[in-house]
Structures are given as C-alpha cells and as structure tokens.
Amino acid sequence: MRQKLLSEGAKKLEYEIRNIVKKAEQIQKLGLPVYWENIGDPIQKNAKVPEWIKNIITKLVKEDSSYGYCHSKGVYKTRAFLAEKNNALGGVQITAEDILFFNGLGDAIAKLYQFLPPGTRIIGPSPAYSTHSSTEAAHANTEPITYRLDPENNWYPDLEELHNKVKYNPQVTGILIINPDNPTGMVYPAEYLHKIVAIAREYKLLLISDEIYFNIKYNEVNTLSLAEIAGDVPAIALKGISKEIPWPGARCGWMEFYNRKADAEFDRFCHALEDSKMVEVCSTTLPQQAIPLIMQDPQYQPYLEEKNRTIAGRGKLIASIFKDTPEVTVNQTNGAFYNTIVFKKDAFKSVNKNLTTGNPQTDALFAEWTEKPMPEDKRFVYFLLASQGVCVVPLSSFHSDLSGFRITLLEENKELLEQIFEKIKKAIKMYCRS
Numbered sequence: 246m247r248q249k250l251l252s253e254g255a256k257k258l259e260y261e262i263r264n265i266v267k268k269a270e271q272i273q274k275l276g277l278p279v280y281w282e283n284i285g286d287p288i289q290k291n292a293k294v295p296e297w298i299k300n301i302i303t304k305l306v307k308e309d310s311s312y313g314y315c316h317s318k319g320v321y322k323t324r325a326f327l328a329e330k331n332n333a334l335g336g337v338q339i340t341a342e343d344i345l346f347f348n349g350l351g352d353a354i355a356k357l358y359q360f361l362p363p364g365t366r367i368i369g370p371s372p373a374y375s376t377h378s379s380t381e382a383a384h385a386n387t388e389p390i391t392y393r394l395d396p397e398n399n400w401y402p403d404l405e406e407l408h409n410k411v412k413y414n415p416q417v418t419g420i421l422i423i424n425p426d427n428p429t430g431m432v433y434p435a436e437y438l439h440k441i442v443a444i445a446r447e448y449k450l451l452l453i454s455d456e457i458y459f460n461i462k463y464n465e466v467n468t469l470s471l472a473e474i475a476g477d478v479p480a481i482a483l484k485g486i487s488k489e490i491p492w493p494g495a496r497c498g499w500m501e502f503y504n505r506k507a508d509a510e511f512d513r514f515c516h517a518l519e520d521s522k523m524v525e526v527c528s529t530t531l532p533q534q535a536i537p538l539i540m541q542d543p544q545y546q547p548y549l550e551e552k553n554r555t556i557a558g559r560g561k562l563i564a565s566i567f568k569d570t571p572e573v574t575v576n577q578t579n580g581a582f583y584n585t586i587v588f589k590k591d592a593f594k595s596v597n598k599n600l601t602t603g604n605p606q607t608d609a610l611f612a613e614w615t616e617k618p619m620p621e622d623k624r625f626v627y628f629l630l631a632s633q634g635v636c637v638v639p640l641s642s643f644h645s646d647l648s649g650f651r652i653t654l655l656e657e658n659k660e661l662l663e664q665i666f667e668k669i670k671k672a673i674k675m676y677c678r679s
C-alpha cells in the first residue's frame with residue numbers, strides 16, 4: 246500500500262463478547278454442546294416474543310410504508326411519541342426534533358465518539374462495556390479513561406476517583422454512565438446521580454447516559470433517568486429496543502438530546518450527528534413504526550413487570566448456587582440482565598497445575614488457546630469453555646483490573662439455568678485447587 250491503511254486507534258477495537266465465539270465454535274465442531282452465556286441476546290436464550298407484539302409487527306409488514314426510507318432523523322410520529330413520553334417524567338422537556346434514530350444503539354455509540362475532536366475524552370465506568378470503551382479509545386488512539394465501579398460497595402461508582410480524574414484531566418469533556426449497568430447489573434442510586442450531575446455542571450461537561458436497560462429494573466431500586474436529573478446540563482440519553490421488547494435484530498436505537506440550546510458547542514455537535522444520519526439517508530423504518538404501537542399497548546407494562554420479576558428470580562437463584570463458593574464474590578443485581586462474578590484476591594494462589602478438561606481433544610484446544618501469557622481470568626474462561634462447554638466473557642476484557650467473568654440472567658429454561666451455573670461452580674472448584 247502506498248500509505249498506511251489502518252490508524253493506530255483501530256487496534257483498540259476489541260469485542261471479546263464476540264471473540265470468544267470463535268473458540269466456542271471449535272468446541273461445537275467436536276460435536277460437543279456449548280451453553281452461550283457470552284451475549285445479552287434474550288432470543289438466543291430461548292425468550293419468546295409475545296404473540297401480541299408479533300401481531301403488531303405482522304400488521305406493519307403488510308403496509309407498504311414499512312418498506313420505504315423514513316425521515317433522516319426517524320419516523321416523526323415515533324419521535325413525537327417518545328418526546329411526549331419523556332416529557333411526562335417532568336424533567337428536561339424535548340420535542341420530536343431532539344430525537345435521532347440509529348441502526349441499533351451500537352451504531353449511535355460509534356457515531357457519538359467519531360465526531361469528538363482528537364484528544365477529547367469521555368470518561369466511563371470500569372468494568373467497561375466494550376462498545377463504548379473500545380470506540381472511545383479507538384477514537385482517542387489510547388487506552389480508555391475510566392472511573393471505578395466498586396465490587397465491595399454494590400458496584401457503585403467511586404465518585405472521588407471520578408471527580409479527581411475529571412479535575413486533573415482537562416481533556417475530559419464528558420461523563421458516561423450506563424444505567425442500569427452492563428456488565429455489573431448495578432443501578433445508579435439517585436444520590437450518586439445528583440453528584441455526577443454536579444461534577445458535570447462544575448466542569449462544564451457533557452453527560453451521556455446509556456439507558457438501554459432502563460426498563461429492566463427490579464428489587465424496587467431507587468434511580469432516576471437522565472431527563473429527570475440533568476437540569477440545565479447538556480446531555481444525551483441513549484435508548485433502544487434490543488433488550489426490553491426484546492428485538493435486537495431490529496437494529497433500532499435512538500439518542501435524546503437534552504438542553505441542546507443551552508450551549509452552542511453542544512448544539513453543533515448534535516447537528517453533526519444529525520448530518521451523519523442524513524448522509525446515510527435514514528435508519529430502519531419498520532421497528533420505529535412499531536415502537537408506539539408496542540409501548541402504548543395495555544399488555545406492555547404487565548409484560549415488562551413479569552419479565553423483571555423473572556430476571557430478579559434468576560439473579561437470586563444464581564446467587565444461591567454460588568453461596569458455598571468462597572473463591573468468588575457475587576453481588577446482587579438490580580437491573581439489566583448480567584452479573585459479574587469476581588474472583589477473590591487469593592483465589593488463584595493455588596491454581597490446579599494438573600488441569601484436565603476430561604477429554605483429550607478439548608485438552609488439546611485448551612493447551613493451544615493458553616499457549617501465550619494471558620490474564621488469569623481469561624485462562625479460567627477458556628478452561629470453563631473447554632471443560633464444561635459454558636461460554637462466558639472474562640472480566641479483564643471489560644477494561645478492568647479485577648479478575649472474574651460476566652454471566653447473563655437470561656436462560657429461560659430453569660433446569661438448564663441451574664445446570665449451567667452448577668457447571669461454572671464445578672469449573673471454579675477444579676481450577677482453584679492446589
């Protein structure tokens with residue numbers, strides 16, 4: 246090539262949630278089963294889309310308008326509906342013009358960081374959901390900048406660290422929160438949110454809240470949406486239908502701009518995002534048309550409530566399975582549908598030197614995967630996959646210096662759920678033995 250094709254930052258684009266799939270496929274090729282705990286796709290975990298939702302979509306499929314381009318910002322009726330829904334919360338008021346649709350929230354996240362000037366940083370939580378941290382780091386051409394979520398304090402953010410990092414890194418221009426959080430299942434308490442808004446206001450920062458899991462909360466937690474806390478701070482809420490409806494294959498997510506006119510720089514940034522969508526013409530039409538029809542249906546609220554009760558129940562069941570596993574810490578989750586299980590400090594002090602998966606073929610794969618040095622939790626995750634067929638994501642891949650792994654609370658089949666978590670427990674006992 247005459248010139249370099251790849252920027253340095255592109256090397257930061259990692260997505261272990263999908264990378265691990267290549268290893269799992271090697272297990273499948275041996276004719277062995279794989280239990281997918283790596284990705285937050287309810288459909289893959291046997292979720293059934295309710296018949297009434299399918300009926301709404303079937304009707305739309307029969308309408309010609311579903312097949313056309315829509316407005317670059319998204320279907321007007323849907324944006325007006327979402328603006329009204331937001332305004333009913335009584336916080337920051339918006340109109341349909343403050344909403345911008347994307348092809349999935351992943352698309353929105355990629356665009357969000359793309360238009361920041363080089364050197365400008367958005368500080369986000371660690372463990373970090375890699376779609377945010379990798380994209381931000383790739384753009385900045387360096388490591389992600391993060392504030393710690395503390396597993397010893399229910400995964401709540403370390404606000405002192407956040408404040409100090411903001412104070413001493415003038416290139417930090419925004420704060421990201423993910424509420425409820427992926428990968429920890431933590432829900433930001435209202436008092437923490439108010440303090441984060443105060444930091445944003447003091448240092449004139451942009452606030453970003455990824456609220457894709459906002460309607461997946463349980464255990465009667467006390468939290469607030471970005472619209473309810475932002476006050477006069479320029480802010481962007483990120484929302485979507487991949488998780489709550491659940492329709493990840495629709496590729497449909499959106500941004501809500503709050504206080505756009507409060508700051509000219511922020512307004513220009515919102516314009517750039519809108520222009521980028523205009524260049525692409527628009528995002529997926531049919532799922533946008535379905536949103537108001539689904540969310541206004543009288544069956545929607547009871548459906549969400551029932552789903553949340555079930556997820557909470559799974560969380561409790563999993564915690565009870567690990568009760569007698571002293572090698573790990575398991576926090577109670579209050580939202581989203583993941584839990585991050587952390588290895589205690591001395592868990593790897595006496596790693597089993599004679600590990601075997603019990604099958605020469607999977608032993609060979611495990612040996613091949615672990616040839617190079619790697620974080621201990623990643624090695625454990627490979628052992629778990631090779632020995633039990635359970636596919637999870639190591640915590641070190643979430644830009645964290647803690648050791649552990651992320652699991653999901655999605656398996657619909659209770660018997661299978663118990664089997665999977667008993668397998669994980671068995672692998673921990675085999676791995677952490679002297």
Ligand SMILES: Cc1ncc(COP(=O)(O)O)c(C=O)c1O
Pocket residue numbers: 285348349350351352374376423427455457485486487493496497498
């Ligand atoms: C916190 C968070 N934000 C965004 C996304 C991306 O969602 P989408 O499927 O709409 O691209 C995910 C997907 O898992 C997520 O966990």
